[in-house]
Amino acid sequence: MDKEESIDLRELMQIVIRHKKIMCIIITVCTAIAMITAFFILPKTYESTTLVRAKSSSKLDLSGASAAMAALGVGGAATSPTMVYIELMKSRAVVNPIIEQLDLPAEKKENLTAKGFAKSSLEIINTKGTDLIEIKAKGESPEEAQQISQGVVDGFLNLMTQMNQDQQSLMAKFLSGRIDVARDDLDQATQKLDAFGQDKKVYVPEVQAKAEIEKMAAFDTMYSQLKVKEDSANAQLQSATSQLGKQNSALKEFNVADNPTIQKIRDSIVSAQVELVGLQQRYQDKHPDIIAKQQEIAELNTQLGREVSNYVDAGTVTMNPVQAGLIKDKVGAETDLAVTQASLSAIQGLQKKAEGDMSKLSSDSMEYIKLQRDVTIKQGIYVSLVQNYETARVQEAMNSMDIQIVDAADLPNGPSGPNKKLITAIGMLVGLIIAFGYTLLLYSKRR
Template identity: 45%
Template structure:
């Protein structure tokens, strides 16, 4: 208790000391406030300019199998690109040209790096729940702030467009190689079928054989689609592997094929492909039942893409974002190849059952069906690959629209700088003065007690 009394301060006495030394106390408060105010006026002015941009996923503009294949190629179905875009805006590729321009002719040692420049001059934010990004830049003049904000977005758009088009062009290049092979295979199969028909004078089979051919053709359509998917996915896999520098395959490196969820989704895809092949025996591709089955299949393919990407995310969290996306693309493409191959095997098994019934026909008829089937499959593969290549060319042209500027960088009012905030700095100086004067009064009061 005695110690508490000794340590306690009589507020009345403290107030008395303050009044007795009011000139000093007042001088401390006024001095701190004055210093803060002078500092506020001496500090260089700073201005802010903001650009508002909107992101969008180009895959939303496409539908069906094309969207699923594009998702596998770009990884866009696995996560929103907004966060990646925000980080890329702080990259050296975007910021170095701006820094070089601002510090031209100045001491090179004072030139900041991209990370330091971004920390001191940029504030990039995303409004939660939206695909809007605000790029707020700070500059010593209104013009400098506007220039930084505008050029960050312009440089990013240029970089994003170049990178996307480079990837798409490489994909088109790989697809073109497979198209040439498919074209040659299609021409050869068609020639064999035509030669056989001419030689044996088989041009119009009987009604019973027509029904068998219709059933086989339905399976051939599915087999051709699945082989097209494998070739397109292989092209996507080759692009990712090429950019990664022949890194190990994603599924092997991360045990994706052993993942229970991946196996379950792949099994559902196989079952749905077999179901779709059966529906094609009864209906055309424009029938609502077939369309519904195709939509369900596209959803399953998207689920597979998301799950594979999640496995890579959990296993390679230490990699940078660019490498992570390439690994995802590689793993998703390989998983797609595996699912398409398993589906093809299942559909072929069903087709074999039909062909066993056909074997009772004369050898010439059986050969006729086989050659016709082979020609149709290879023609469909060629057509599908050409369509896929054209879709990628369209996508390449659309990439520049992946980011849209909503509000251009504004020119701040020269009379309204964002910093320094004079009133706030003066208020802080006043508070510091009050605290110092209070400390001074406490010290004086304690001295009087001894």
């Protein structure tokens, strides 16, 4: 067997030597064709690069869930926005206007899709471990490459500005309606208090009643804050659900009640808020115990947001970053709403218990306390809603600052393609393959 292989190799070499001129011609022709194609036939391409830095969005968090609402930049930084930004830069909303502005034949524009254009003319890279995004655009001229690269950045900024303004407009519209309702409630509560005072001739409560009012003030303040937080969380949930509906995709449902870690953190937040109310009844706002308890609640909220993000990540690994972010927004709103409602229930239980201690007061004093507390609560809700509404309007008027341009799109000095050396080397390799095939053909005929 070894002898047969030795003879075959020698015979192959003899064929190569005998037909070396033909072999050289085949290799030379293939190499020449590749060179001609690379230098004269293939169109030149130019590449323009833009470097931007992604920032966490500064969207308004009206519900106070700074960590749980991190999905689309509504609060903390549980997830990096860079992958979402890269997907949005390739979207139809960004790419189609660029195609329309290019100097291309009408037929080519009609057949050119955003996905195909992004695949052939764009390369968007996120350097691992950083928040930098590099946008490389290819064009048939230096000016076209620069136009495409700059167009991606401009289109993305316009898209983000519109999305941010739409979200803030939705929030402002919701708050505007709630403000009208809160104003009417406050007016009615004030009128009832005034009417009671005129009827019973009670304008200033007795000393004991005044002490009870001060005692209940912490409950009333916390109740007002939680009610506004509940309304805002509902608005966030409606917004996220609406945006998910536009995705037209079958999305997985997430039930945070199935996660014991999230439930444990939620219960800890409720307990801490109840303890905070008790401290606020005894101390001033700047007391070390109150400050420490507020910091504990903030840390628990951050931990809750992190757990919610990890929980959703585990079930959305196959989805694109935009859908995953919207799901995080929705689950975060649902979690925040559940925590707020649980806290409200606990505070109301303490309120009823404290109200039982007022039974020793006169009926007029008790009614006065009730009416005055109603005014205080509704006034707190109204003031908070107005403040949030004004903040939402300011955010609506602001331009998007989701990315910062580090290096603007450059004008290429020379073509980046085609790669002439690579194409020539490929041509030579093809020639070698053909020559070897020709040698095998001659060998088989000779055998």
